Amino acid sequence: MNVSARNNVRINGSGERAMVFAHGFGCDQNMWRFVEPVFRSTFRTVLFDHVGAGNSDLSKYDPVKYGSLSGYADDLVEIGEELDLEGAVFVGHSVSAMIGILASLKAPGLFSSLVLVGPSARYIDDGDYKGGFSAKQVEELLEFLEANHMGWSAQMAPAIMGNADRPELGEELTNSFCRTDPDIAKHFARVTFTSDNRDDLAKVTTPTLVLQCSEDIIASTEVGEYVQRHIPGSKLVILNATGHCPNLSAPDEVIAAMRAFV
Amino acid sequence: MKSSRRCAPLSELTPSIPASSIIEDLEDLYENAPCGYLSLEPGGRIFKVNKTLCNWTGYRPEELLGQRLHHLLNIAGRMFYETHIAPLLRMQGFFHEVALDLVTAKGDLLPMIVNAAERRDSEGRPISTRITFLKATERRRYERELLDARDQSRSQEAAARASLTSERETSELREQFIAVLGHDLRNPLASISAGARILLRKPKDETETKVLQMMETTVLRMAGLIDNVLDFARGRLGGGITLSRNANTSIEPVLQQVVDELRTAMPDRRIETDFRITQPINCDRSRLGQLVSNLLGNALTHGAPGKPVLIRALTDNGMFELSVSNAGEPISAEAMEHLFQPFFRGRVRASLQGLGLGLHIASEIAKAHEGTLTVKSDSEETRFTFLMPLRT
Structure with missing residues (x-):
């Protein structure tokens, strides 16, 4: 099996250590376009799309395998094996923060540090734990995804990189960055928002940095603090950036925090 | 290239409020x-x-x-x-x-x-x-309906597939059962037939002879029914009607044998023959015998009892033509439509009613010979005609 083609792996830069960027639910590796290039001078940067997103091989989408985050973590470990990675820096956004944690537990030594951007160990409230959503609200999101036509007409392969500043190409590419097969998007949403990885946090032995946005409705500060509190020895940086995607809205802040950590 | 149709400038068509005077x-x-x-x-x-x-x-x-x-x-x-x-x-x-x-x-x-x-x-x-x-209220509603329609058609398709599969399985089982049943029915029938023939050879009174002849008729009719059932089941099981053709042996003795059997079984009915076969016919002889037996059986059942049934067979113009005709009530237009469909039965006394497979099998045999089986029926006569090309 060709892991690189399956996950649309892109490698850039030079450097002893590798830095692996994992995108979250919603879009694809383009999420890192304002952050990843900065690290090319000091790291070998690795970008990839989760199976089902971006330019990954959709034919490899197996609902059973990807019925839990563990399936995605297996892919991440395989990418590490194929590229012979050791002691790499992992940078995971949103749900990929947990995917990175699971991979670090499956393959000790693969990562020497974890940068978790907007992580949540569980999105749904559970007793005293406040994940930010009720089970009903998550169901509403799934329904909403079904009703939205982004991706309906979307058998076309998404995203050709590098034309954000060439809007004249926009007609053809409109909305393509976040275009996903609707069934896959729904399934990934379900897997993401019903996941519960609280018990895995304490097992993490890799040095970890949690980057938390202010006013993030997907992963609240409370949720980020919970993650930090339960990963032994981890650090928390609260960003001024608002929203859920500081890697896009405030790349400089994210880069600075990452540099200080690695 | 210039357009042949000239459009008047807008200003010529609209009562003029100078464009410059309207300020957005x-x-x-x-x-x-x-x-x-x-x-x-x-x-x-x-x-x-x-x-x-x-x-x-x-x-x-x-x-x-x-x-x-x-x-x-x-x-x-x-x-x-x-x-x-x-x-x-x-x-x-x-x-x-x-x-x-x-x-x-x-x-x-x-x-x-x-x-x-x-x-x-x-x-x-x-x-x-x-x-x-x-x-986008209306548009969203429409999109919702499209999605619902898609989901509905998906689930209907799945249901239809499932029921088709189960229907196929059931029908296959049913036909296998018929095939086995037909097979098992032949053996006891052969014993009855053999017994009746032995008894016929011994001296006996008129009543006994009549009963034994009736037994022969019944056995013949039943054997025909069983053959038809088996063929039908086999045809449905995917084998179709298979032929073993032979152009070197004459067909006439086969036709004659079928006629003789029926004459023996029904001595009070008249069957006239007119055979003019001058060229070899590349056909499956026993299948053609079955076709003739079915057509004659049909004519004897439905034809006027007092009138003869006529069977003609001839080769002419590169064709083999075989027809069976009888006098009697013409076939109704409605019955005409379904005549060659399986399980179609005309109106007749219950004791004579068969399975409605005879004409269907006959037409299948005709088809297997690249031939046709047609019917013409009016107040004078009802005639079934089998026509097949002689070239092989």
């Missing part, structure tokens, strides 16, 4: 445009909103200013916005035709189609984000 009130255009406008500062807070959007959502402008767009979205919309729309906007600088539901001050959902564009400074930093909202 841009402030009014913004506030009362037939779409909603909303502007976000780079931090995501609303700093301008038009009257149209306020009217639609039931908020006063001051209730919206300083809020985030989330204020107008439900939880699902917010999640979708954060995970899909916001990144998209940041990456490509705009988004088009995104479906979002706005939540009004009263809590009602207002389906919208939304476009947005980032305004950036010379260095590419966002100055603001302009968002345009168009009402």
Whole structure:
């Protein structure tokens, strides 16, 4: 099996250590376009799309395998094996923060540090734990995804990189960055928002940095603090950036925090 | 190239208000445009909103200013916005035709189609984000119906497939059963037939002879029925009617034998023959015997009892033609339509009623010989004609 083609792996830069960027639910590796290039001078940067997103091989989408985050973590470990990675820096956004944690537990030594951007160990409230959503609200999101036509007409392969500043190409590419097969998007949403990885946090032995946005409705500060509190020895940086995607809205802040950590 | 049709300038057609005298009130255009406008500062807070959007959502402008767009979205919309729309906007600088539901001050959902564009400074930093909202209630309903129709047709298709599969399995089992049954019925029938023939050879009175002849008729009829049932079942099982053709042996003795059997079995009925076969016929002899037996059986059952049944066979013009005709009531137009379909039975005394397979099998045998079986029926006679090409 060709892991690189399956996950649309892109490698850039030079450097002893590798830095692996994992995108979250919603879009694809383009999420890192304002952050990843900065690290090319000091790291070998690795970008990839989760199976089902971006330019990954959709034919490899197996609902059973990807019925839990563990399936995605297996892919991440395989990418590490194929590229012979050791002691790499992992940078995971949103749900990929947990995917990175699971991979670090499956393959000790693969990562020497974890940068978790907007992580949540569980999105749904559970007793005293406040994940930010009720089970009903998550169901509403799934329904909403079904009703939205982004991706309906979307058998076309998404995203050709590098034309954000060439809007004249926009007609053809409109909305393509976040275009996903609707069934896959729904399934990934379900897997993401019903996941519960609280018990895995304490097992993490890799040095970890949690980057938390202010006013993030997907992963609240409370949720980020919970993650930090339960990963032994981890650090928390609260960003001024608002929203859920500081890697896009405030790349400089994210880069600075990452540099200080690695 | 010049167009042959000349259009009059607009000014010639419309009563003139000089265009220069109408000045669009841009402030009014913004506030009362037939779409909603909303502007976000780079931090995501609303700093301008038009009257149209306020009217639609039931908020006063001051209730919206300083809020985030989330204020107008439900939880699902917010999640979708954060995970899909916001990144998209940041990456490509705009988004088009995104479906979002706005939540009004009263809590009602207002389906919208939304476009947005980032305004950036010379260095590419966002100055603001302009968002345009168009009402899409009807459109969304239509889309919903399309989705429902798709889901419905998917589930109907799945159900139809499932029932087709189960129907096929059942029908296969049923036909296998018929095939086995037909086979098992032949053996006891052969014993009865042999017994009757032995008894016929011994001296006996008139009644005994009559009973034994009746037994022969019945056995013959039943054997024919069983053959038909077996062929039918086999045909349905996918084998079709298979032929073992032979052009070197004459067909006439076979025809004669079928006629003789029926004459013996029904001594009070007259069967006349007219055979003029001058060329070899490449056919399956026993199958043609079965075809003739079915046609004669049909003619004897349905024809007028006092009138003869005529069987003609001849080769002419590169064709083999075989016909069986009888006098009697013509076949009704309605019955004509279904005559060669399996299980079709004409109106006849219950004791004579068969399975309705005889003519069907006969027409299948005709087809297997690349021939045709047709019928003509009027008040004078009913005639079935089998026609097949002689070339092989």
